[in-house]
Amino acid sequence: MKYDFTTRLNRTGTGSAKWDDMYRKAPELGFGIVPLSVADMEFKNPPQIKQAISDWLEDAVLGYTDPTDEFLDACVSWQRRRHGWQAESHWIVPTAGVVPALFNAVRSLTKPGDGVIVQPPVYYPFFKSITEQGRTIVRNPLVRTTLDDGTPYYRMDFEDLEAKAKDPANTMLILCSPHNPVGRVWSPAELRQLLDICVRNDVIVVADEIHDDLIMPGHEHTAIMSVADVGEYDHVLVATAPSKTFNIAGCQASAIFIPNDDVRDRFRKGLDLVPASELNCFAYPATIAAYTKCDDWLEELIQVVSANFDFLRGFMGTYLPELVVYPMEGTYLAWVDFNAWGLSTEELQSFMEKDALLFLDEGYVFGEEGAGFERFNLACPRDVLEESLERLVHAAKERRLGSFAKGGQA
Template identity: 50%
Template structure:
């Protein structure tokens, strides 16, 4: 192994939001506990990124900085190389984050009282982006069968036919259930979107994090007609754990939609002026592919470690393998706990800090989402601590 995916980090006191949240939830937490909640890696940064930024700082002036040709070239090349997706420079709108971009899209292309379709359980800021802005979340629950999730196309078609619903806010790969949608599934959704003239907001922030043997299709690449109605949300932040640098790339082919989105952006966060963010994205996309490839093998190994653990020690708890993201969806419903009692058991009895399933919608009650982007030793320590508490619970 060329890169360091084994060192256990201690981010206490560093300002890490998820570490601070752990201490707020349980101030008595033991000193060796690592939170495996928010999608924020517990790995060292790619050394190429660290060294590249150091070299950049030797000559950089950190004033107001916009995208450079080198940055745009890196984004274009990455999309082509990793996703076989041809984009043009003018399609790329840099912004501080995917979540604010989703807020902008909802405001720009829907009106108060309109509906936005979401496939639940789903990444919880989706609900905020819709409901906090006076829109309605039209819920289309995914079908779950023994840990495997599929789309309810009948319900989706019915919701799309409702003239009050103006957009589909889609998650691909799906967070939290870890599905990578098959091309055939996307084609069915495309038919529904086009038939009912919906806007498609496709959050593909995890699209670089695909498990071996699985293939991700960029949704808007299915057809030019679909691309003309689509906003695709991408970023290097999840892929390389640089969310703290605030750089995302929103891809909009349709010029009128692009103009409308930028106008809405200018009402809020405005243009991104961040020298280190542009450079970090450029370095990641041009120098860190080997790190990413090794990272993906580590995540696949870690998810199998988690699955084996529960199959062997606590088979009533289900840990299906994921196809994408580095977030595994764990089913604790067999414990028969009310979802708030489960949260209390996890955070205070077991001192295991995952993301509670209920935050992703009512369909997530009884589930937990574990962050696999941590050394295997950290996962093992966490699972052993959980196992001890589960054993006591059963007796």
């Protein structure tokens, strides 16, 4: 490997949100435990990005900044080159993160009281963007199923979606593509069907494609814009960002593609009402470098994350076979069903944090449909993952959970 995906980082005391959260939950924790929760990576950034920021800083005046043509071109070219669809640069509205963009879309494109459809279990700020702004959550839960070869799998429930979309009170759907936390990379047919239903029923689709670059070997991301017809553009917004892909969430850079002039105008006016919604000045050089100089880093990252997933699945299959590991087609987040242990959500969380010293994202935060699940962040060096899973199996044995009930060996 050309890049470093093995050095263990110690982010204690660096202001890392993920690490600080772990120490808030377990202040007595010593060194050596790495949290596998919040979706940023335990890897160093691509050196090209740091170099670009440092080169840029030499001559920069750190005043108010607007997106440059170079930034807009980098975002458009990335989508064309990596995801096969052609945008126009004036469609882009930069925002200081995808979550602020989702909040703004809900606020500026729906009315108080409107229903916004989500597909839980799903990234929890989707819920907040709806409830905290006086709109109503409308659930179109994903359905758990099994493929012919026995693989556990999630599908969309289109019949239910059609029923929800038909209700004129429901005016927006927030799509997570690829899906956090269940790891699905939606197929062109699934996205086409979703668009058909939404457009026919005048429901705006806000497609959160922040994980679009994190696609595991054998799978391919379909950008919703690549299956949308021009006549459907007024119903689609796409949120993209280099933040997950290159671990630069702290730079707060996102590009929201809004092809329809009127929708874009309403979205922009909504942003104008929010003080400090501009990107910080580092967002621009970081994004340009990410989208023009880091393809080889990303290829290596995907190999590392994919191998980590294979390791996790193999490990669980050997030592904790009662747990259900869902395929991780995209993202670097593995979704595992612990319901076979029969613990309440509180008991499961307490077991993870106190017995196994594992700091994960608890499934219930993604909605009631995630109760009894855990989300493992696999963007970490292999030895961190191995140690984490060994702690898990050791603690399960101590507590005689699952295969270890009745003192049996797994």
